[in-house]
Amino acid sequence: MLLLGFLLVVLIKPYYRNDRMNTIDMISETIEKLLLKNDVNNNDIESAARTIIGNNVCAIIYNENGKSIYYPPDSLGELCMLDKKITVGDLSYNIKSEPEKMIELIKNDNPFYETIYSQYTGIEMLLYGKQLKTNLANYYLILNTPLEPVESYIDFIMNQYLYLAMIVILISLVLAFFLAKNISKPIIQMKNEANKLAQGDYDAKFETNSFSEINDLASTLDDATEKLSKVNDLRKDLIANVSHDIKTPLTMIKAYAEMIKDISGDDPLKRNEHLDVIIQESEYLDKLVSDMSELSKLQSGVIEINRDNVDMKECVERVVTLLSHAVEEKKVKLIVDCDDCVAYADEIKISQVIYNFLSNALKYSDENAEITVKVKDSENAIRVEVIDNGNGISKEALPYIWDRYYKVDKNFNRSVNSTGLGLAIAKAILEAHKAKYGVESELDKGSTFWFELSKDYEEE
Ligand code: ADP
Numbered sequence: 506m507l508l509l510g511f512l513l514v515v516l517i518k519p520y521y522r523n524d525r526m527n528t529i530d531m532i533s534e535t536i537e538k539l540l541l542k543n544d545v546n547n548n549d550i551e552s553a554a555r556t557i558i559g560n561n562v563c564a565i566i567y568n569e570n571g572k573s574i575y576y577p578p579d580s581l582g583e584l585c586m587l588d589k590k591i592t593v594g595d596l597s598y599n600i601k602s603e604p605e606k607m608i609e610l611i612k613n614d615n616p617f618y619e620t621i622y623s624q625y626t627g628i629e630m631l632l633y634g635k636q637l638k639t640n641l642a643n644y645y646l647i648l649n650t651p652l653e654p655v656e657s658y659i660d661f662i663m664n665q666y667l668y669l670a671m672i673v674i675l676i677s678l679v680l681a682f683f684l685a686k687n688i689s690k691p692i693i694q695m696k697n698e699a700n701k702l703a704q705g706d707y708d709a710k711f712e713t714n715s716f717s718e719i720n721d722l723a724s725t726l727d728d729a730t731e732k733l734s735k736v737n738d739l740r741k742d743l744i745a746n747v748s749h750d751i752k753t754p755l756t757m758i759k760a761y762a763e764m765i766k767d768i769s770g771d772d773p774l775k776r777n778e779h780l781d782v783i784i785q786e787s788e789y790l791d792k793l794v795s796d797m798s799e800l801s802k803l804q805s806g807v808i809e810i811n812r813d814n815v816d817m818k819e820c821v822e823r824v825v826t827l828l829s830h831a832v833e834e835k836k837v838k839l840i841v842d843c844d845d846c847v848a849y850a851d852e853i854k855i856s857q858v859i860y861n862f863l864s865n866a867l868k869y870s871d872e873n874a875e876i877t878v879k880v881k882d883s884e885n886a887i888r889v890e891v892i893d894n895g896n897g898i899s900k901e902a903l904p905y906i907w908d909r910y911y912k913v914d915k916n917f918n919r920s921v922n923s924t925g926l927g928l929a930i931a932k933a934i935l936e937a938h939k940a941k942y943g944v945e946s947e948l949d950k951g952s953t954f955w956f957e958l959s960k961d962y963e964e965e
Contacts, residue, residue, distance in 0.1 A: 506670040513666055521654045528560050529633050529648055533616070536566070536646055537637050554578065562650045563587055569643050571604040584623060586630055586649050591621050593632070600647060608645050611636050620652065629653050691715040695723060707734035735908075747910075750793055750924065754786035761786075789922065796926040800909060803933035810937045815852045817880045817887060818843040824859045825878070831867050838875045846882035848958045854934045855958075861927040862891035862954040868923065869952075870895030886941075886957040894951035903946060907932040931956075 535556055539549050554577040557564050563579035565587050579585060588601040598606045611617045617634035633648040654662075691713040698709040709730055711723040761779045769775035821843050825832075832839050848855070859878070866876045870893045879890040898906060902913045909929035935942045935956050946952035 506673055510666055510670065513662065517659060517662065518653060522652050525561075525631060525650050525652050528562065529631060529650060532556050532560065532562055532564070532648060533633065533635055533646060536564070537635070540566075540637050540639055540644055550575075560650075562648055564646065564648045565600070566637075567604050567608060567645045567647070569608075571608060573601075573604070574644065581649070581651075584626065584628075584630075584651060586621060586623060586632065587647065589624070591632070593619050593621065604645075607634060607647060610634065611645050611647075623651075687715070688719075691719050691723070695719075695726065699726070702730060702733070705737075707737060747797075751790065754790050757786045758783050792922065793924050793926075796924050796930065800926055800930050800933060803930065803937065810851045810854065812849050812851055814847045815850050815855060817846050817848050817889070820852060820856055821859060821878055821880060821889075824856055824863060827860065828863055828867065831864070835867055835870070836873050837867060837870060838873070840875065840877040842877060843880040844882040846880065846887055848887045849960075850938055850958055851934075855938070858931040858934050858956065859889060859891070861931045864922075865927060865954070866891050866893035866895065866952070869893065885961070886959050888955060888957045890953055890955040892951065892953045897948040897950050897952055898944070898946040899948050903944065906944070 536553055539553050542549065557577050558580050561580055563581045563585035564575075564577060565573055566575040568574050586600075588599065590597060590599050593610065596606065596610075600607045611634040615634075615636045617632075619632045621630050621632050622628070623630055629652045631648075631650050631652050633650075635646045637644045637646055694713060695711050698711050702709040707730060711726040711730070713719055713723045715723075761782045765776055765779050769779050821841060825839065825841060863876070863878060870876060874893065874895055877890070877892040879888075879892065881888045881890075898913060905911045906913065907928050910925040911929075912923060912925045932942070938958060940956050940958050942954075942956035944952055944954050
């Protein structure tokens with residue numbers, strides 16, 4: 506508004522002057538056309554008069570002899586200089602009483618422009634003269650208009666401007682208040698939720714109903730909160746699992762060792778039975794610790810992937826041999842359906858993945874169930890599938906089974922060798938291979954764990 510006001514004050518005079526000049530040219534053209542017409546009628550004269558009246562101009566037309574032939578009414582009134590004494594250069598005269606002087610000036614300088622000053626108001630005025638030639642005679646058109654807006658006109662404009670400025674400022678203040686409130690409200694709300702989060706309250710909800718950028722930010726923060734909450738749960742699970750999983754076998758080992766010392770030391774049968782428990786528990790501890798260190802090494806990127814050509818059929822057969830004891834024990838029907846194919850991968854690590862998939866399939870299948878291991882060689886990839894018709898996994902649990910220490914059934918019998926790390930290790934290995942992997946599973950129907958080793962791998 507300040508800039509507008511400044512421009513208004515600075516530009517009003519030059520703009521007005523320019524407008525006057527254009528008006529004078531326009532009126533002169535209209536009257537010239539009128540005089541050049543052969544049959545001038547009353548309508549034409551009226552419309553010429555109207556342009557003069559409505560435009561702050563006074564006019565007069567003389568013939569060659571200095572006789573006024575047209576002196577229309579005007580809106581200038583007292584301001585009109587045509588009947589007053591004016592000074593042009595060193596010549597002082599009254600146009601109406603001495604028209605020949607003016608005609609002379611026009612003849613010398615056609616069209617004639619001169620700025621004069623009104624003696625009464627001091628306003629700068631334009632005096633314009635033009636010779637209009639027709640077939641019959643020559644005429645002289647003389648026009649007079651102020652070149653500056655009168656003070657009252659400027660005052661009027663400035664007053665209007667001030668009112669307008671006040672209304673605009675008022676409206677903008679109200680708008681700014683509402684906008685600021687609407688923008689800052691969700692941000693303040695989000696800040697409060699962030700404080701809650703900082704104090705470990707994962708129930709913080711950022712969701713707002715504001716404009717799209719804030720909504721995006723809120724949903725990103727909600728996502729982050731959900732992930733943080735998961736990490737927190739995992740951390741709790743980790744502590745719970747580790748302390749439980751390590752403490753239980755340690756208690757068993759201690760108890761059985763005491764039993765051997767106090768009771769069964771002299772009874773070889775009982776002693777062996779108790780020693781077997783101690784060995785089994787130690788093996789579990791050993792597996793847990795090596796799984797944990799394997800995973801942390803994989804996740805910290807300490808272990809390198811040493812790719813080489815791997816005969817997949819041989820690889821699967823080796824894993825099956827390793828697990829043959831468990832297969833026989835559970836009386837599971839194991840079907841191996843492998844294409845002859847070679848993958849470019851880290852043999853030990855890929856065997857570990859197949860081992861984890863297959864041992865899970867065995868763990869979570871009932872006796873006499875059926876398990877299939879498939880290796881299919883396609884154009885772009887080698888796909889390995891381990892299919893069982895065992896327990897299956899619920900839809901809710903599916904996204905989490907690849908997380909470390911995640912067990913669907915938290916109370917699952919510990920003796921089945923469940924550390925909750927098998928799939929996390931498989932995931933880390935497969936991601937290091939940039940392989941695709943996944944699982945399809947339905948509760949009580951069975952699961953299919955799969956991965957695909959791409960044939961166009963990139964050299965790391
Ligand atoms: P765990 O040592 O407990 O088997 P994993 O990381 O190998 O740990 O698996 C995580 C969880 O995923 C398991 O606790 C189990 O509930 C579920 N799971 C894995 N494989 C299967 C399967 N073939 N069938 C049913 N559930 C499975």
